[in-house]
Amino acid sequence: MKGSFLRCLTTVAVSVALAVPAAAATQLTGAGSSFDFPFFSKAFYIYNQKNPDVTINYQSIGSGGGIQQFTAKNVDFGATDVPMNSEELARAGQPVLQIPVALGGAAVAYNLPDVTATIKLTRQAVADIYLGKLLKWNDPEIAKLNPGVNLPDLSIVVVHRSDGSGTSYIFTDFLSHVSPEWKSKVGVGKSVSWPAPSAVGAKGNEGVAGQVRSTPGAIGYVELAYVIENHMPAALLQNRAGKWVACAPDTVAAAAASKPEVSATNFSIVDASGANSYPLSGYSWIVVYKKPADRAKALYSVLSWLVGTEGQSNAKSVDYVPLPHNVQLAAQATLNQMQR
Amino acid sequence: MTVGALRYRRLKQRRVFGSLGTALALLCSVLAAGSLLAILGYVVVQGVSAINWNFLTQLPHPIGVPGGGVGNGILGTFIIIGIATAMAVPIGLLTGIYLALFGRGPIPEALRFLSDVLSGVPSIAIGLFAYAVLVAPLKHFSALSASFAFMMLMLPLLVRTSEQAIRSVPQTVREGALALGMSNFRATVRIVLPTARPAIITALLLAIARVTGETAPLLFTAFGSQYWEANPNNPMAVLALQVFNYAISPYPDWQAQAWAGAFLLVVAVFILSLGARLMLRRAMRGLDS
């Protein structure tokens, strides 16, 4: 009654659906970090082309969501920017393997319309800006770091992530390392209470990038890929060795290389030592059960390929940083503990 | 009901005021319609470069592999909305019939109240409810749970409008049918409902338009997929979700596809509305003859 029209639609849908090719023999599902999404979509696509009978369906619902779904056993693996802590591991009920799979950095982007030179900021300056102690771009603290640059009398609009995110975690981890005041007043987390009076929250990396791009005087932290793809000006940070470094694949890799013995309980590489290290770098992790309920063999093959040289070679083309070789080996060793 | 006292007496004054008022009303209509054109224009400018046959029929490609499309998302949208409609229309209609037939009283008032409350619940909360009911117990994501969430989003509009539509069918029509000896069932289904059909269809279309662009409930229900999928018991790609994921990515290639997908969504509803209007006109003509 309601619809010869609706009936027509349904018929079309059903016939299309019937014409759709049957599902692959093995479908793995994974969920979690949105940071990993571009890298995973490329890597799993390539894997599927080499192994047509395995499809991996990964969706980015956020690191916390990934852990939730993984714990509820609704997905085969989770992806998270921060490894599961003891409370989360206890809730999983079964032994969990955590392996690093991706490496990335957060750039400090800004919007100063009439300034062409790249702004330099010390780690302390960044902390003071986000604490709300430095309120204008032409503050003497910033001016003395950028001699010869005509800084405008513009209020600093501090942009941060409003949604819980691994990038926020890396950033607040960094701030806690360089500023005891931040550590005691605010702390580290994927979502924190931002103290700056002009703080504005934007959703997602795109939100922060968009907010910074459209607000003169804004400053914000975004993933490396956004800065590269959108050609946004990003500040040079002074790392622990005292050198000014830009956020780039090689400086992030240098930060990772400075700490070869990374593990799920000791994973922070912010404020790394090393002349060429970029201070705002971090890993992203995949979590799997030591004894997966099923599809263990397929899961092992895919993840093994992913952390290996071949899988990691897909990283560069999507503005990600391949894992250092020693970390690849460590990841492989952890993965080998899987009972399959 | 009385006409308010006219405080100004000169006819010319009243006429001028009337013209100004009309102009204001026209301005408001144009403002609203114009906003849509502005938004639509922005969407087209951003996304028109990405629309082609491949875009409509292919699976998504990752970054770095040019081309690709949202074919599976389009299919998924149809399937999920189709199932949602199949679930929402019976429940909404039946509740509307109940409210129209048994109008006054505490229970009908409570039902109307519940319906209004439901319309104010954030879509993400409804998604969480669908998750609790259909995903967590079954331990996997599915298109069916997304349809369930969409059904709940569509219900308030359907209930309210079907009640009003049935109520506005003249009493004479109903009594005539009953006088001829029809049972209530036949009277309602054969006579009253068809008369109310145009309004119900309009409501259905508004409801479908509402859910076509919803993303939040899909995150925990349909989950999404990069592959073709027609089984409602599995995770499925949905166009609105793909648009959302692409739009917040850093890659201009994907962003253009996001805008193209958004354009598709608007066009889809455009076609639906157009189709319904044609149906309405045919139905009206049928009734008069």
Next chain:
Amino acid sequence: MTDRTRFRRVARFVSPVDRGFAAVVYGGSILFALLIVGLFVELVLGSWPSIAAFGPSFIWKSSWDPITSKFGALPMIYGTVVTSLVAIALAGFVGIMAAVFLADFAPRWLATPLSFLIELLAAVPSVVYGLWGLFVLAPFVRTAVGPALQKTLGWTPLFSGPIYGVGLLTAGIILALMIVPTVTAISRDVIAAIPRDLREASMAVGTTKWETATRVVLPAARVGIFGACVLALGRALGETIAVTMVIGNRPEISASLFAPSYTLASVIANEFTEATTSIYTSALIELGLILFVVSVVVNALARLMIWRVRGST
């Protein structure tokens, strides 16, 4: 004897077909009620740990600190209420004016396409509203609308303070755009359904067309129009993604409409997928419960007003 009771007496549900029909109708309605009650129960169950931990102070506390697990919902309630009020004020005025025009004044060749375009506003995905708001509307508010308002009305606390572009006003405008189709479409139908006799009687007494439309027809249609506004308001209260992209996401209460703020739905959308501690998740679900309750309160008030209005006619 009213029409309704006469109908009831006349229509007996005697035959088995009718009994079956009645059962199906009852069944559908009960299912409908169960769904909503189930939703409420699910919300309460999920937020119970938070309710137990924070008690009623959750509603009037202002801090939102996931690190120390101190949660208070007041700024979010404020943001939700203010953006929805701005939205319904704008959409109500524009929508009802548009409905009057489309129903009574516009010639057919103009009314059809205009109605159509306004209805299409409902089809635009939320994320598109969000992105358009962020890239087009927010800069427009920051550079044009904001300064203009501040110049004329800056002496009121409502329009004081720095203008970021994102904030309560921008979010309110986006919401208004999203709910205008609901207001316009339903109001137009309601106005069109008012019998011609009323209009003709009014014009026979000597009123102009505009006076008829505003002083006779609108009051006659006010119950339906009010219902449309309530439906629209409901949509505004629950809108998530578009708002979260343009509201600034700052959990603070500020008198100025230019200030960034936060809504209940935005917090949930932003933080739910990343919330890993159970008290955090539970606090977020409690926000959903508060939103549910706010919706209940708004609808209860609306019903009260409709009841009062109906009683006086």
